[in-house]
Amino acid sequence: MKRDEKYYKGCILGGAIGDALGHPIELKKLKVIKATYGSNGITNLTLNDKGVAEITDDTQMTLFTAEGILRANCKKGRCYIPAVVYNAYLRWYFTQRNIDTSGYDECTYNSYLLKYDELYEDRGAGNTCLTSLCKEEMGSIRDPINNSKGCGGVMRVAPIGLMYDKKEAFRLGCDCAALTHGHPSGYISGGMLSCIISCIIEGMEIDEAIEHAISFARDMDGHCECVEIVEKAVKLSENDLVDTDAIRMLGEGWVGEDALAIAIYSSLKYKNDFKKALICSVNHDGDSDSTGAICGNILGAYLGSDNIPKEWIDVIELKELLENISMDLLTGYEESEEWFEKYPKN
Numbered sequence: 001m002k003r004d005e006k007y008y009k010g011c012i013l014g015g016a017i018g019d020a021l022g023h024p025i026e027l028k029k030l031k032v033i034k035a036t037y038g039s040n041g042i043t044n045l046t047l048n049d050k051g052v053a054e055i056t057d058d059t060q061m062t063l064f065t066a067e068g069i070l071r072a073n074c075k076k077g078r079c080y081i082p083a084v085v086y087n088a089y090l091r092w093y094f095t096q097r098n099i100d101t102s103g104y105d106e107c108t109y110n111s112y113l114l115k116y117d118e119l120y121e122d123r124g125a126g127n128t129c130l131t132s133l134c135k136e137e138m139g140s141i142r143d144p145i146n147n148s149k150g151c152g153g154v155m156r157v158a159p160i161g162l163m164y165d166k167k168e169a170f171r172l173g174c175d176c177a178a179l180t181h182g183h184p185s186g187y188i189s190g191g192m193l194s195c196i197i198s199c200i201i202e203g204m205e206i207d208e209a210i211e212h213a214i215s216f217a218r219d220m221d222g223h224c225e226c227v228e229i230v231e232k233a234v235k236l237s238e239n240d241l242v243d244t245d246a247i248r249m250l251g252e253g254w255v256g257e258d259a260l261a262i263a264i265y266s267s268l269k270y271k272n273d274f275k276k277a278l279i280c281s282v283n284h285d286g287d288s289d290s291t292g293a294i295c296g297n298i299l300g301a302y303l304g305s306d307n308i309p310k311e312w313i314d315v316i317e318l319k320e321l322l323e324n325i326s327m328d329l330l331t332g333y334e335e336s337e338e339w340f341e342k343y344p345k346n
């Protein structure tokens with residue numbers, strides 16, 4: 001069992017670090033990445049003029065997922081959890097679009113996260129997330145909001161695996177991704193990631209965690225794409241192909257199942273070396289920050305924060321907030337004024 005501070009912090013900080021590592025190369029082809037950073041591609045965090053490695057929308061939204069499930073936990077089963085997470089995503093949408101909140105229940109826009117300027121930064125917010133949340137209607141598996149399978153559903157749901165057991169994590173990961181992504185591959189990939197994180201926290205090896213995620217996915221309509229590519233990623237990780245060639249066979253990470261598969265390939269291939277895994281997960285033609293974020297979530301939960309390079313943890317943007325919310329996810333619920341102030345019951 002890994003219900004321990006270092007694995008929770010590992011998952012959340014690891015995701016943020018992967019996100020930051022991939023951020024400068026998100027829209028660059030591998031050829032250009034190599035021409036800019038050398039034949040090994042990008043191998044270190046890029047710092048801004050404040051000496052900080054910037055996170056992107058993936059981590060911003062992950063923080064709101066965490067906040068949403070912590071708020072739902074305070075309601076003690078008196079709520080539909082995805083609806084509470086949906087309100088958290090509306091708060092993220094508010095940070096990106098500064099919408100008029102005057103017609104809303106005061107509580108919807110009351111959150112300590114809204115005090116962090118960094119969360120208002122435009123760091124490449126995904127179009128599907130923005131357009132879905134703009135509609136002010138909640139997407140669900142039964143009533144899909146669109147037909148998108150972009151990776152915006154999966155890249156944000158890791159915290160769910162830290163709070164719920166594997167079966168619940170799978171279901172909730174799917175439901176929370178389906179709030180904005182209506183194609184089965186857009187939300188089943190989310191369920192699979194949450195489930196993998198939950199299994200790792202339960203103490204499983206990564207490959208065993210993946211098997212559980214696959215078996216839950218098989219019960220869902222429209223699971224074939226996700227299951228097939230994840231199985232392909234597992235097989236490829238056992239081969240001796242050059243990483244960039246293997247990853248090319250898994251896609252570019254723009255859609256949920258490809259992003260998850262690239263992260264899984266990298267996590268399995270370098271499961272004892274956080275740095276190597278992350279470098280592997282971001283150096284490709286596609287959505288480098290999202291594949292890096294997902295790989296960082298998985299391997300951070302598996303290896304723990306003490307196996308993440310300290311020089312990377314020290315420079316990650318919002319480090320303290322990321323660490324504190326990890327601790328809150330570990331605590332889950334606390335009967336105190338201070339807690340209810342952070343995570344209001346209503």
Ligand SMILES: [Mg+2]
Pocket residue numbers: 056057058123124289290
């Ligand atoms: Mg991003």
